[in-house]
Amino acid sequence: xxxLTQDPAVSVALGQIVKxxxxxxxxxxxxxxxxxxxxxxxPVLLIYGNDRRPSGLPDRFSGSSSGNTASLTITGAQAADExxxxxxxxxxxxxxxxxxxxxxxxxx
Amino acid sequence: QVQLQESGPGxxxxxxxxxxxxxxxxxxxxxxxxxxxxxxxxxxxxxxWIGSIFHRGSTYDNLSLKSRVTMxxxxxxxxxxxxxxxxxxxxxxVYFCARRQSSGPWITWFDPWGQGTQVTVSS
Numbered sequence: 418x419x420x421l422t423q424d425p426a427v428s429v430a431l432g433q434i435v436k437x438x439x440x441x442x443x444x445x446x447x448x449x450x451x452x453x454x455x456x457x458x459x460p461v462l463l464i465y466g467n468d469r470r471p472s473g474l475p476d477r478f479s480g481s482s483s484g485n486t487a488s489l490t491i492t493g494a495q496a497a498d499e500x501x502x503x504x505x506x507x508x509x510x511x512x513x514x515x516x517x518x519x520x521x522x523x524x525x
Numbered sequence: 526q527v528q529l530q531e532s533g534p535g536x537x538x539x540x541x542x543x544x545x546x547x548x549x550x551x552x553x554x555x556x557x558x559x560x561x562x563x564x565x566x567x568x569x570x571x572x573x574w575i576g577s578i579f580h581r582g583s584t585y586d587n588l589s590l591k592s593r594v595t596m597x598x599x600x601x602x603x604x605x606x607x608x609x610x611x612x613x614x615x616x617x618x619v620y621f622c623a624r625r626q627s628s629g630p631w632i633t634w635f636d637p638w639g640q641g642t643q644v645t646v647s648s
Contacts, residue, residue, distance in 0.1 A: 450634040452572075459621055459641050460572065465634040503572055507633065512585055514562070514574040514625075514633065 421504050421517035428523040429494045437489045437520045439504030447507040449487040451480055454501045454519075463502075464489060491522075499524045527551040529622050529639035537646045543609040547622030547639060554598050554605055555580045560625040561605045562635060563596070565618040573618075577625050578605055612646045619643050 421441040429435035439449060448467045452460035462471055464480035467487065477492045487506075491498055504517040533545035547561065554561060563575040576586030578596040586594040595608040609616060620642050623635040 446631065448632040459638040462634060462636040466628060466632040513587060516572040516574060519571040
């Protein structure tokens with residue numbers, strides 16, 4: 418079992434706001450990152466260091482973290498945002514990397 | 526633009542050793558700012574970190590793999606490699622290589638990733 422917990426599936430209406438969450442004790446000490454993965458493709462970095470966006474990423478994607486819970490928010494969801502989303506951080510010991518189980522986002 | 530490309534056999538028999546190589550272009554595996562990592566994804570499942578290596582040899586690997594992991598860096602070829610011993614069907618997955626970046630001890634992330642390579646273990 419993963420040390421980071423995500424809801425397996427979330428849905429959102431086209432154009433609406435959706436929040437995907439990630440919980441884990443290690444998030445109290447370490448920053449979280451978010452990746453988007455579309456079918457048959459490699460994951461792509463969306464957010465790093467809780468709330469930092471790589472250059473070129475649309476500002477519809479934003480991240481935050483407080484206590485043991487981190488969130489990825491998509492503002493104005495688009496059909497192209499349908500994908501699996503994974504959170505990532507260090508484990509409680511700090512030496513190893515862990516991923517959440519992933520959240521499948523459906524845009525209705 | 527940094528690019529990573531995995532290569533290696535796609536089909537193995539149980540008990541064999543999986544050997545994969547990741548070729549890096551647009552950066553050097555000797556860049557002291559980065560570790561280099563392996564991550565896998567079983568069919569229909571989530572991502573699992575396998576391990577990370579620094580060009581000077583220090584490594585971290587997933588304890589759940591019970592010491593079956595060996596990683597190395599070939600600076601002359603600008604590549605890094607993964608060996609996973611005694612494979613079983615449970616090791617069937619898409620294997621990704623990635624560059625691990627850090628900003629201080631509390632922030633590490635993977636970017637970019639290779640496209641991934643399918644490895645199947647079957648008798």
